[in-house]
Amino acid sequence: MSKGILYDATLCIGCKMCEQACAEKHGLPYDENIAKEQKQSEHKYTVVLNRDDKFMRRLCMNCQDPTCASVCPVGAFRKTTLGPVVYESSRCIGCRYCMMACPFSVPKYEWDKTWPLVRKCDMCTERLQSGLPTACAEICPTGATKFGERDDLIAEAKDRLAKGQGQYVNHIYGLEEVGGTSVLLLSSVPFENFGYKCDLSTEALPFLTYRVLSHIPDLVAIGAVGLGGIWWLCNRKEEVAAAEGRPAPSKA
Amino acid sequence: MLKGKVTFWRVVFAILVVLGAYATVLRFVRGLGASTHLTDAFPWGLWIGFDVLCGVMLAAGGFTLTAAVYLFNLKKFKPIVRPTVLTAFLGYLLVCVALLFDLGRGYRIWHPLVMWNPRSVMFEVAWCVMLYTSVLSLEFGGVLFERFHLFKLLRLQRMMLIPLVIAGVMLSTLHQSSLGSLYLIVPNKLHPFWYTPLLPVLFFLSAVCVGLAMTIFESSLSAKHFGKQLELPLIKSLGRTLLVMLCVYSVVRFEDLLHRKALGLLRNGGWETGLFLLEISLACVLPILLLLVPKVRENPKGLYLASVLSLLGFVTNRLNVGITGMEAAAGQQYFPKWTEIVVTLAIIGFGFFVFAMAVKYLPIFSHEAVPEPIVVPEVLPREVPELSNVES
Numbered sequence: 001m002s003k004g005i006l007y008d009a010t011l012c013i014g015c016k017m018c019e020q021a022c023a024e025k026h027g028l029p030y031d032e033n034i035a036k037e038q039k040q041s042e043h044k045y046t047v048v049l050n051r052d053d054k055f056m057r058r059l060c061m062n063c064q065d066p067t068c069a070s071v072c073p074v075g076a077f078r079k080t081t082l083g084p085v086v087y088e089s090s091r092c093i094g095c096r097y098c099m100m101a102c103p104f105s106v107p108k109y110e111w112d113k114t115w116p117l118v119r120k121c122d123m124c125t126e127r128l129q130s131g132l133p134t135a136c137a138e139i140c141p142t143g144a145t146k147f148g149e150r151d152d153l154i155a156e157a158k159d160r161l162a163k164g165q166g167q168y169v170n171h172i173y174g175l176e177e178v179g180g181t182s183v184l185l186l187s188s189v190p191f192e193n194f195g196y197k198c199d200l201s202t203e204a205l206p207f208l209t210y211r212v213l214s215h216i217p218d219l220v221a222i223g224a225v226g227l228g229g230i231w232w233l234c235n236r237k238e239e240v241a242a243a244e245g246r247p248a249p250s251k252a
Numbered sequence: 253m254l255k256g257k258v259t260f261w262r263v264v265f266a267i268l269v270v271l272g273a274y275a276t277v278l279r280f281v282r283g284l285g286a287s288t289h290l291t292d293a294f295p296w297g298l299w300i301g302f303d304v305l306c307g308v309m310l311a312a313g314g315f316t317l318t319a320a321v322y323l324f325n326l327k328k329f330k331p332i333v334r335p336t337v338l339t340a341f342l343g344y345l346l347v348c349v350a351l352l353f354d355l356g357r358g359y360r361i362w363h364p365l366v367m368w369n370p371r372s373v374m375f376e377v378a379w380c381v382m383l384y385t386s387v388l389s390l391e392f393g394g395v396l397f398e399r400f401h402l403f404k405l406l407r408l409q410r411m412m413l414i415p416l417v418i419a420g421v422m423l424s425t426l427h428q429s430s431l432g433s434l435y436l437i438v439p440n441k442l443h444p445f446w447y448t449p450l451l452p453v454l455f456f457l458s459a460v461c462v463g464l465a466m467t468i469f470e471s472s473l474s475a476k477h478f479g480k481q482l483e484l485p486l487i488k489s490l491g492r493t494l495l496v497m498l499c500v501y502s503v504v505r506f507e508d509l510l511h512r513k514a515l516g517l518l519r520n521g522g523w524e525t526g527l528f529l530l531e532i533s534l535a536c537v538l539p540i541l542l543l544l545v546p547k548v549r550e551n552p553k554g555l556y557l558a559s560v561l562s563l564l565g566f567v568t569n570r571l572n573v574g575i576t577g578m579e580a581a582a583g584q585q586y587f588p589k590w591t592e593i594v595v596t597l598a599i600i601g602f603g604f605f606v607f608a609m610a611v612k613y614l615p616i617f618s619h620e621a622v623p624e625p626i627v628v629p630e631v632l633p634r635e636v637p638e639l640s641n642v643e644s
Binding site: 040041067070072073074075093094095097099100101103105108109110111112113114116117197206208212219220227228234235238 | 296319322360361377421425426441578
């Protein structure tokens with residue numbers, strides 16, 4: 001049901017056709033200079049990094065339990081059943097908490113615009129709805145970027161790790177990171193080399209805030225009753241004094 | 253003091269107005285990129301770290317003092333309730349102004365009202381701040397009703413006062429702590445000196461400390477600039493409470509660092525260590541040592557010094573959480589652009605200006621006309637002279 005992308009860096013030749021296809025799909029400019037840019041930005045939702053002729057793509061991981069969707073105060077981000085994490089720009093107030101919170105630092109901002117929006121890969125959600133693969137997977141000439149059912153891709157990745165003895169770092173990045181992501185990565189060199197954090201929890205991050213937030217209704221009820229009680233106790237002695245016609249007790 | 257004389261602070265204020273106007277134009281015409289040093293790697297800067305985190309914290313006097321006076325019935329603090337509530341009210345309004353600068357699309361600031369995401373800490377903070385600003389406007393409304401002789405409204409406001417105060421304390425507890433919870437989601441980005449599951453607890457405790465310190469600070473300043481008698485017994489009493497709260501905060505902070513084994517990081521050095529030590533010295537060590545000396549805590553200057561030090565310390569703490577602690581993970585240093593600094597200073601300057609105006613035209617320091625919340629007199633006095641000094 002849930003779709004995914006498997007990117008196998010050992011098959012990648014760094015042709016950057018995925019970058020170009022992504023730009024075309026999203027109506028973004030793309031030329032030689034942009035092709036040379038080695039980072040994701042508001043006009044480059046995916047980038048093929050080159051470190052010593054080893055390649056690695058960066059794109060939105062489209063988490064299973066996305067941090068951006070949990071932190072957004074107006075619910076602009078949503079995990080769809082098909083897999084993509086989509087952004088409803090008409091809701092966005094521009095607080096940039098998603099950018100702060102994203103464990104992969106994916107959301108980018110239109111800093112140069114007067115009324116900016118957040119920009120990120122949406123896993124070609126419209127194409128997926130019409131049964132098409134993502135633009136990057138469709139164009140990839142070597143099959144390094146492969147589109148399919150996430151479960152199938154996991155099985156395939158495990159298979160490749162088992163068969164490609166020693167060729168890979170023994171890790172499927174995205175299988176368990178922050179509760180799993182729709183994008184899965186295989187590489188022959190450590191993922192840290194490309195800025196991927198390898199100290200991420202296997203538990204989805206939203207629980208970190210939700211376990212605190214979920215106590216708020218209880219706290220409000222207990223607190224309001226407690227404070228009301230304090231008020232009653234602390235003021236009662238004066239009422240009693242007044243009723244008995246004595247002067248008020250000395251002030252605290 | 254408000255005659256048309258050219259004073260140092262007026263010149264500063266005038267310069268800030270001019271620069272602030274230019275910075276504002278830059279911000280709203282050319283956008284955040286041109287007016288800040290924020291980047292994709294460092295999306296929150298001075299306007300969040302200082303204007304919002306510190307602004308809300310520095311306005312914490314409102315809920316601490318109203319709780320003390322109206323709930324705990326510590327009536328002796330009544331003379332300073334109004335200036336404190338005014339400070340809090342202004343503080344929250346200015347936080348909202350700063351947010352309009354910082355939000356990419358400030359004109360959508362109302363969206364959380366209708367577009368809900370109860371899983372988001374930011375959503376909760378937005379609601380609490382909005383509701384608490386409304387509560388403060390009603391708490392402060394009494395002053396306006398009194399000034400303009402709207403006695404029916406005044407009576408209504410007094411009937412609602414206790415529920416309002418309780419709501420205010422609850423809302424403050426929630427969002428003061430939640431500003432800390434905002435950072436619970438970045439365990440891999442915030443430096444271990446500051447990332448702890450106890451962030452909400454520490455933010456709340458420090459807000460209480462700051463509420464007390466701010467009240468001392470502000471009473472001292474008011475005494476100096478508005479020719480008002482300093483309520484020394486009150487300030488002393490606040491100083492003792494501040495000492496206790498600082499000790500509680502420090503113990504929680506230290507135990508947390510100890511249990512997380514974060515103290516070992518002190519050996520690593522770096523600017524984080526320096527700023528961490530600065531924060532701990534200013535917020536905890538120095539004010540506690542000062543206030544432990546009876547001579548200091550009985551003396552207006554000593555109390556002023558201790559409160560200013562702890563205020564600076566907690567401001568450093570918020571800036572460390574919001575800025576310093578996030579730099580290493582971002583892989584870049586952040587220093588605010590001049591426009592960010594000017595807007596921040598202009599907002600502060602504007603706050604001082606409005607406070608001075610309010611003191612001039614409203615009965616801020618003539619608190620005497622506020623009767624007991626439970627006793628509503630038949631006829632409210634139109635003008636009551638300096639009764640309080642007799643009363644207290």
